Amino acid sequence: MSENVIEVRGLTTRFGEHVVHEGLDLDLRRGEILGVVGGSGTGKSVLLRTIVGLIRPAAGQVRVLGQDVQSLSGLAREALERRWGVMFQDGALFSALCVQENVEVPLRAVPGLTPEQREGLAQLKVAMAGLPWNANGKYPSDLSGGMRKRAGLARALALDPEIVFLDEPTAGLDPIGADAFDRLIVGLRDALNLSVFLVTHDLDTLHACCDRVAVLAERKVLATGTMAEMLKVDHPWVHDYFHGPRARAVTAGTE
Numbered sequence: 001m002s003e004n005v006i007e008v009r010g011l012t013t014r015f016g017e018h019v020v021h022e023g024l025d026l027d028l029r030r031g032e033i034l035g036v037v038g039g040s041g042t043g044k045s046v047l048l049r050t051i052v053g054l055i056r057p058a059a060g061q062v063r064v065l066g067q068d069v070q071s072l073s074g075l076a077r078e079a080l081e082r083r084w085g086v087m088f089q090d091g092a093l094f095s096a097l098c099v100q101e102n103v104e105v106p107l108r109a110v111p112g113l114t115p116e117q118r119e120g121l122a123q124l125k126v127a128m129a130g131l132p133w134n135a136n137g138k139y140p141s142d143l144s145g146g147m148r149k150r151a152g153l154a155r156a157l158a159l160d161p162e163i164v165f166l167d168e169p170t171a172g173l174d175p176i177g178a179d180a181f182d183r184l185i186v187g188l189r190d191a192l193n194l195s196v197f198l199v200t201h202d203l204d205t206l207h208a209c210c211d212r213v214a215v216l217a218e219r220k221v222l223a224t225g226t227m228a229e230m231l232k233v234d235h236p237w238v239h240d241y242f243h244g245p246r247a248r249a250v251t252a253g254t255e
């Protein structure tokens with residue numbers, strides 16, 4: 001049986017009276033790319049942020065790499081955080097730092113690295129994210145949306161993580177850029193044996209990248225499975241999403 005690197009059990013999150021998740025369960029298996037989909041506002045980003053400890057749940061448990069995220073603090077929490085990387089929407093880069101300096105930020109927390117070693121590692125991650133050499137010295141405002149996403153990915157990879165969280169990596173990219181990003185994600189997963197939690201609306205990305213899909217609706221994970229299994233789920237939103245006109249365009253010629 002495959003090992004779960006993330007286990008969410010009975011999760012409830014709320015903002016005041018607004019309950020976003022209630023009794024939500026989710027697993028991410030080691031080495032898989034899990035696509036997390038759902039209508040706007042169903043709590044995909046909130047789930048990501050809760051798993052990485054940025055939002056405190058009202059109830060339930062989040063275990064990452066066998067450890068209870070909420071119960072850890074101090075050095076133990078920092079040690080766990082170093083084992084994952086997060087790419088937020090639009091890269092969430094520091095605008096006053098160039099690409100290489102952005103990627104160096106997480107590396108500053110690693111004791112014993114010389115500035116030259118930090119620089120070399122950052123440049124390696126920038127190359128792994130598919131950016132050209134001359135991107136290292138550029139500032140976020142000088143980059144296209146696709147390049148900013150790649151820079152955000154390079155920063156997420158800075159500490160050689162076991163898990164990568166990607167929040168809508170292909171949103172706003174043209175189809176060719178999105179396709180290249182999909183292939184990059186799969187290539188990095190294969191090369192680095194990553195486990196990937198991927199929030200997306202993009203059906204092409206689900207088809208190109210994801211081993212399994214988790215659908216958020218009605219405050220919980222309503223269904224999980226392969227794309228083929230999703231086609232058989234009898235729920236109005238799931239049916240419309242996976243059988244709608246956009247879905248048909250994606251699967252045309254593959255059925």
Ligand SMILES: Nc1ncnc2c1ncn2[C@@H]1O[C@H](COP(=O)(O)OP(=O)(O)OP(=O)(O)O)[C@@H](O)[C@H]1O
Binds near residue numbers: 046
């Ligand atoms: N910091 C916050 N304070 C209050 N409400 C919040 C906060 N963050 C998110 N929410 C609310 O939680 C709900 C879920 O938001 P979230 O961003 O996770 O949705 P999503 O599924 O990622 O949506 P989209 O696909 O549109 O990005 C929304 O109703 C949102 O307004």
